[in-house]
Amino acid sequence: MIDSRTRGGGRITVDERAEASGDALAGVITDIGDLAVDAAVGDFDLATLLTQVPSPVTALNLDARRIRFHQQLAACLLELEVTMLGARAAALAYRQAERGLSEVFGGLLDAIGYATGRAIAISLPVLVPVALTVGTQIVVVTKILDVTGADDAIEKRFGIDLGTTKAKAKEALVAFVFENSDASGAVIEHVLPGIVVGFIGLPPVVLDTDADHAFWPHDSQSMTMWLLAGANRFGLLLPSDVEVWQADGLTPPHEAPPRDLEDLYVREADRHSGADSGQVRIEEIVGADGTTRYIVYIPATTDWSAKSGDSTTDMTTNVQGMAGNDTVMREMVRQAIADAGIGSNAEVMLVGYSQGGITAGSLAADPAFLADVNVTALMTVGAPISDFPVDSGVDVLSIEHEQDLVPDLDGNENPASDNWSTVTVDYDPEQLRRAPSLSDKSEAELDDMFASAGAAHSSAAYAASIGLLLRAGNPAFNRFTANHSGFFTGDLKDTRDYQGRRKHT
Template identity: 70%
Template structure:
């Protein structure tokens, strides 16, 4: 069974269990209190009092027993009320401790980054000459070896292939970053903004600033905005308008609605695979009474160049979205939905992998978009969307590999909310080789799929993980498909595909 961890969704957490127990105890206390009141009222019933007149001694003994009963009942009620208070206090303390630990750890990383930034700023006059003195000869020496062909001599006589060594070092670094993605995410969220603030000489208190502004770096989003601003100065990662039109699909339309999460993800992955610029696909699904529901598939990155071009699924869309800005892909989705004449009351599911998930998450947190589009479900894979305040009326399922850096680029974990389930999968290439959808692949083909340092983010790896979870009857997948069954049943009435290109003025 593939190793997974699920957070959020309709499941009881420790503090929720405590609150539920407190509510139940409070109900019992109220019931006991009502019984005590009824008993006291019955003590003064006229018929009861008249029966005591012929037997005064019995009446005295009965009154004594009543007194003891009411006294003991009061003690029990007080103890139960005290227990209710203790349980509720424990739940509150748990929440505060959990929040406090997170805030304290984040604050320590902020301060570490700040101190590092100050050290760099103070040491810069000495670091620059040292860097030039050490780095320049190394760089010139390597260039000389390459130009003169002496690198081949080095490889032949000393067994050191410089190009191969460089590639291996790069691969090892990427593997280190991906395998420790949680640490990498914390560095992006806390340490890097701290370094910049410290280097600039700003007071460390600015790192504790809340809000979405980017006046100075204080989290991953504002840090991305600064990177974006710097790139824009050199003509890179520039925003643009977009032209959208209905097009022939990258793949042929399916005949039926997706049968499960694996099928849903396969259709999503096909929206960008093997093309320069991905497409948005909208499937209209109707049930027996004619009600239409729509699945909107948003493509992932297909172009990693920061330079201006026509592609909509490029690095610019990634960085713009992570900085909290509107993107050409989000506009493509809006125009596609408008062209498909999706009614304001029709249920819509947004689906996205990687960049597609970022765009889907941003739209699911956009009040203006949600005023026009009735998004009821969101499915993301390998996407950093924790910074987006997704509307609580939307049922969210996110799937992430533990060793995938990309979902950690926003520096936080997804909220463990009732409407938001996140399944974190331990990326194990040996186990993924057994996935049902990879049967028939040769060992060489499997090696190629899972050998790279960043393979944990590949669509093939996620497809294999989802296949294994589905085969194992994973409760999180079953819950999502059951709750959103209208998207997985009925008839596939129509499929529309949309292409776009950047338009620069």
């Protein structure tokens, strides 16, 4: 069975169990206390007192047992009180410890980054000449070997292919970063900001801030803003306006609503596969009760160039979105929804993979967008969206591979709230090879697919994981589907596809 863990979505945590136990004990204590009061009042009942007169010995024995009863009852109440306080103290200690560990660990990484930044700044007079000297020598020697053909002689004599060795080293580095995605995310969130702050000589206290937007780097989002500011000075990652129109879809419309989450995700992945620029698709679904609902599919990245071209699903959209800025894809979704005539009361589900998830998550956290669009459900796959304060009225299902770096680029875990379930899957190529969605691929094709260091982020790998989890009966999947069954049943009345193009001034 494929291995996974789930956070949030109403699942009871350790501290919540302890708190609930304390509440239950408090109720028991109250009930027993009421019984003790009733018993004490009963001791002074006139009829009972009068019956003691003709039988004084019996009365003395009865009084002794009454006293013993009240003593034992008081001891029982005291023990329950202590147990209740212990349970509530355990819940509080667990929360404080979890928060404390996070803060201590984050603070330690901040300090490491800051110290590294200061060391680099102080060592620059030495490091720069050394780096230039060594770097120049490496470039010159490589060129000489290539021009003279000596690299071929080295390969024949020692069996070392310099080009292949360099490619393998690069692949190994990428694999290491992806396989240790949690650590890589922590480096992005803490170490890199610390290095920058230390290098430019700001006081380390600036790293300790909860502000989402600040003029100094202190987390992944502020680092992204600094990256944007630097890139914009060189004419890269520049924002622009967008032109949107209804177009023929990359794939034909379906005849029925999605059967399940696997089908839902496959339709999402089709919005960018093989395209220079992804499309937004809107499916209009009419339920048996006559209620109309809409699924909005938002495409992933198709262009990795840092220079903005015509494509709306490019690197600029990624970086601008991660920085918390408006993007051409956000505007494209808004215009598509307006053109489709979706009313403010109609239920809407947003679905996004990778960049599509960033766009969907940011829209689900935008009060202005939610004032016009009734988003009730959001499904993201392989997307870093923990920095977005998604509205509590939106039910969220996030799916991530443990070894996928992309969902960790924001450096944080998604909130474990009642309205937000995050299913983290252990990416296991050997298990995924047996997934029904990959049954049409040959062994050679599967080898190529899983050979890439970043294969854990591939849409095919996610489709395979979702299919395996679905067949295993994942509780978070079942909860999400049950809560939004109207999007998976009824009639698919209409399908609209929208294309966009950046406007350059």
